Amino acid sequence: MPRERCSLDREAIERELRRLFHLAADTPLPAPDLDDEELAEYVRKHASDPTPTEHATHERPALPHEYPTES
């Protein structure tokens, strides 16, 4: 256990979380079901399908210039 986890003040927790995230990020990802081109084709097909589906239960996210700003 790293020394930081012993004290566990806020900064130590933040350091530990960064360490854990980056350790996990070094782990190979599991193989996907579709290769990149198959996925791109799937996306093209479903993006142009106007029929609402279970996969369209949310509003389309705004573009960056449409994000609300803090007052």
Place this chain on the structure above:
Amino acid sequence: MAPGQDQFSAFVAAARPGLRRTALFLIGEQHAAEDLVQETLIAVYQRWDQLRAPDAASGYAHHAMFRIFISDRRHVRWRRETLRAPADLPDPPTDGGYHDTDGLLEQVLATLPPRQRAILVLRYYHDQSVADTAKTLGCTSATVRSQTTRALRAARKVLLGSGSH
């Protein structure tokens, strides 16, 4: 193939690993994470004509993934099911360095509601500031600060409970 389609395929290939990693942190289960990546890419494709610059597309995909994640009730439902059955969490893979974390990160994230989980991923994996995190999630900086405090408090409990301290 219509103009821009080759660029979209190239974007998918380039952006996919990062999106998959982030989705896995957010959701914790591979197939649901792949669904989130697909939904994110569909959102990007629907805006593709406005997102030809690679940086714009990458930035939009990043924001879109988090917005979809916190607004989609399926992800909330999935996490609740996980919380009811923590023993069903997938075992960490043993072919990489993942086991070095002793599953601690998964335990921390599994205890959090979606918005707090998203905040930890943005702040401590993507190294985003409070202001940028607020912009990504569409909330105020005050909300990010308060939710970060709650998430860190929950993380502390998990880390304290991990023994050897």
